[in-house]
Amino acid sequence: MECCNTKQPWYKKISTTLLGTGNCHGEVNQATQGLEKIALVGSPNVGKSVLFNILTGAYVTVSNYPGTTVEVSRGKGKIGTKEYEIIDTPGMYSLLCITEEEKVTRDLLLRESPKAVVHVVDAKNLQRMLPLTLQMIEGDVPVILVLNIMDEAESLGLKIDLKKLEAELGIPVLSTVAALNKGIEVLKERIGEYVYAA
Amino acid sequence: MSTQLEVTYDRQIESAVSEISNRLQYQYVLSKRAIALLLLQEDEDIIAMVKEKETNNYLKISRIIESTKQKYNRPLNYIISLSRQKKVDTIVEETMTKVQGKENRIADYLSRLTMNPLTGVPILLLVLYYGLYKFVGEFGAGTVVDFLEEHIFGVFINPWVNGVVQTYIPWTWLQDLLANDYGIITLGIRYAVAIILPIVGTFFLMFSIIEDSGYLPRLAMLVDRVFKKIGLNGRAVIPMTLGFGCDTMATMVSRTLETKRERVIATLLLALAIPCSAQLGVILALLSGAPGALGVWLAFIGFIFLLIGFLTTKILPGDKPSFYMEVPPLRLPKVSNVLTKTYTRMQWYFVEIVPLFILASLLIWFGNLTGLFGVVISWMQPIVNFIGLPDKAAEAFLFGFFRRDFGAAGLYDLQEAGLLSPRQLVVAAATLTLFVPCIAQFSMMLKERGVKTALAIAGFIFPFAFIAGWALNWVLITFKVLP
Numbered sequence: 174m175e176c177c178n179t180k181q182p183w184y185k186k187i188s189t190t191l192l193g194t195g196n197c198h199g200e201v202n203q204a205t206q207g208l209e210k211i212a213l214v215g216s217p218n219v220g221k222s223v224l225f226n227i228l229t230g231a232y233v234t235v236s237n238y239p240g241t242t243v244e245v246s247r248g249k250g251k252i253g254t255k256e257y258e259i260i261d262t263p264g265m266y267s268l269l270c271i272t273e274e275e276k277v278t279r280d281l282l283l284r285e286s287p288k289a290v291v292h293v294v295d296a297k298n299l300q301r302m303l304p305l306t307l308q309m310i311e312g313d314v315p316v317i318l319v320l321n322i323m324d325e326a327e328s329l330g331l332k333i334d335l336k337k338l339e340a341e342l343g344i345p346v347l348s349t350v351a352a353l354n355k356g357i358e359v360l361k362e363r364i365g366e367y368v369y370a371a
Numbered sequence: 372m373s374t375q376l377e378v379t380y381d382r383q384i385e386s387a388v389s390e391i392s393n394r395l396q397y398q399y400v401l402s403k404r405a406i407a408l409l410l411l412q413e414d415e416d417i418i419a420m421v422k423e424k425e426t427n428n429y430l431k432i433s434r435i436i437e438s439t440k441q442k443y444n445r446p447l448n449y450i451i452s453l454s455r456q457k458k459v460d461t462i463v464e465e466t467m468t469k470v471q472g473k474e475n476r477i478a479d480y481l482s483r484l485t486m487n488p489l490t491g492v493p494i495l496l497l498v499l500y501y502g503l504y505k506f507v508g509e510f511g512a513g514t515v516v517d518f519l520e521e522h523i524f525g526v527f528i529n530p531w532v533n534g535v536v537q538t539y540i541p542w543t544w545l546q547d548l549l550a551n552d553y554g555i556i557t558l559g560i561r562y563a564v565a566i567i568l569p570i571v572g573t574f575f576l577m578f579s580i581i582e583d584s585g586y587l588p589r590l591a592m593l594v595d596r597v598f599k600k601i602g603l604n605g606r607a608v609i610p611m612t613l614g615f616g617c618d619t620m621a622t623m624v625s626r627t628l629e630t631k632r633e634r635v636i637a638t639l640l641l642a643l644a645i646p647c648s649a650q651l652g653v654i655l656a657l658l659s660g661a662p663g664a665l666g667v668w669l670a671f672i673g674f675i676f677l678l679i680g681f682l683t684t685k686i687l688p689g690d691k692p693s694f695y696m697e698v699p700p701l702r703l704p705k706v707s708n709v710l711t712k713t714y715t716r717m718q719w720y721f722v723e724i725v726p727l728f729i730l731a732s733l734l735i736w737f738g739n740l741t742g743l744f745g746v747v748i749s750w751m752q753p754i755v756n757f758i759g760l761p762d763k764a765a766e767a768f769l770f771g772f773f774r775r776d777f778g779a780a781g782l783y784d785l786q787e788a789g790l791l792s793p794r795q796l797v798v799a800a801a802t803l804t805l806f807v808p809c810i811a812q813f814s815m816m817l818k819e820r821g822v823k824t825a826l827a828i829a830g831f832i833f834p835f836a837f838i839a840g841w842a843l844n845w846v847l848i849t850f851k852v853l854p
Contacts, residue, residue, distance in 0.1 A: 237582060243624055243627060268401075270416070272627060279416075300460060300463050330470045330472025338466040
């Protein structure tokens with residue numbers, strides 16, 4: 174893992190290593206200067222970090238509870254023939270932020286204006302998660318909607334018409350089961366098309 | 372691609388939105404419509420941003436917001452969110468159908484058992500007993516540590532290093548730097564590899580399994596009521612349990628708590644009453660030998676945790692926390708993720724501690740060479756004696772300054788030498804648990820909570836740990852609890 178390779182003076186690097194306060198607490202920071210950005214956003218515990226790990230080949234900590242990711246991670250990921258900076262973000266329920274880690278994510282969206290923003294949602298809880306999609310559409314954010322954990326939704330008996338949802342929202346919509354590596358190829362394809370068209 | 376969806380809000384909000392958007396002159400990353408809505412919802416940061424950029428207009432904009440607010444008897448945030456939610460509900464209704472699914476009966480049943488106090492508490496105790504006591508305490512801190520300490524370092528590495536050093540290095544000062552009692556290899560590396568690593572490894576392995584199963588949010592629901600009493604809500608369970616892994620990491624995760632007040636309380640409690648895995652493992656191993664000792668330690672630390680939590684809620688101003696947490700489904704942990712996670716955490720931990728342990732050995736060596744070590748120890752001795760411990764325990768406390776785990780490992784050496792009675796062992800373990808957040812944790816506190824709060828917390832903990840240790844010792848002697 175390439176940790177802490179940010180441009181810091183050597184004495185700072187040594188002191189952070191010695192004191193154990195370097196930002197190496199499970200997040201990744203690869204050298205990604207100059208690449209176009211793709212951000213993964215969404216509520217806590219929907220699988221953003223799993224997708225990040227798949228897209229970048231790095232490892233950020235993944236757990237089954239909300240709030241595992243508290244820092245932004247950046248990694249390099251190849252989509253089609255092009256390399257992008259993939260950004261994993263702390264969970265965010267709404268553009269109207271309450272907690273500090275939500276603010277981290279919104280500030281990132283406002284400051285860095287990514288080429289594409291992948292809104293990852295739990296397919297079981299569309300009702301609760303779509304408001305953020307609507308908010309981002311309102312804000313002219315280049316958003317792609319990913320219904321993750323589709324397997325659990327299906328076993329609950331939920332059937333979602335992706336084509337129709339796509340037509341309603343007017344943005345790309347697709348489904349994945351990130352933990353089982355399903356739907357990733359389609360996701361990459363759609364991101365590629367989307368960024369190319371933009 | 373078809374045209375994007377647009378949510379239409381009611382007439383008054385729409386007119387306010389278009390009025391505000393017309394006045395916004397600066398180009399924001401978000402559309403003017405979204406900025407206008409966030410302004411109406413009174414998002415503090417957005418208001419601050421707009422105030423800064425639109426110096427000429429802001430007054431007019433704020434008038435529009437005020438007059439719109441007057442028209443409703445509920446907050447605009449509520450009105451706006453409600454319209455958005457209604458739109459979402461229609462979309463979901465049109466695109467989603469529910470057929471009879473095969474619900475996961477066993478998971479549902481288990482899930483309910485973990486959250487019901489009647490069954491949840493016994494389940495928690497089982498998890499603690501098998502996960503923590505048996506696996507981390509007995510296996511990790513007992514079997515594995517014994518093997519590495521006695522067989523690998525005791526029989527092979529230390530004698531070999533000492534021998535090599537004595538044969539090839541003619542200067543005692545250099546010999547002592549690498550080997551003998553406080554050498555980099557014989558003390559620093561030995562503590563890190565033989566004592567800390569197995570404990571941390573077994574802890575992280577067990578913790579990863581618990582994390583991935585989804586048990587923690589259920590535990591949060593279970594203890595929410597108790598936590599409310601000490602000014603935290605169930606959400607704080609996650610930083611608190613993570614603290615048993617590493618308090619430094621947990622202090623950072625306390626960011627997920629909603630109010631500043633909760634974050635301060637959590638930081639204080641983490642620094643004071645939550646031992647980290649390395650400390651915990653050593654303490655479990657040390658105390659399980661003496662009957663009753665573990666119980667006394669547990670009761671004492673639990674008491675301090677609740678007492679200080681309760682007192683801080685009385686003292687610190689601020690709102691009572693509300694609790695909202697999503698409970699994800701119970702899932703079967705994936706072996707690959709558990710292993711990768713344990714491995715990356717161990718790697719991170721190891722990379723973090725080794726330089727520090729080497730540095731500590733270096734400082735101790737330097738202190739010994741110049742006699743400074745002896746001087747500091749002699750200052751510490753009265754304090755250590757004050758809580759009923761022998762002079763030699765001062766060393767462990769001095770080590771504890773560097774890192775919690777280092778101090779606990781020092782205690783391990785004392786116990787091996789048979790220098791402590793069960794009562795002294797409990798007092799030492801308890802004081803060391805309360806005493807100092809290690810350097811790493813302290814610098815994380817500075818980073819996350821600011822200089823003033825961090826110094827105030829440290830300034831409280833230092834004397835408090837020793838006074839509490841003294842009180843515990845006094846109680847144990849007076850009531851003849853432990854020999």
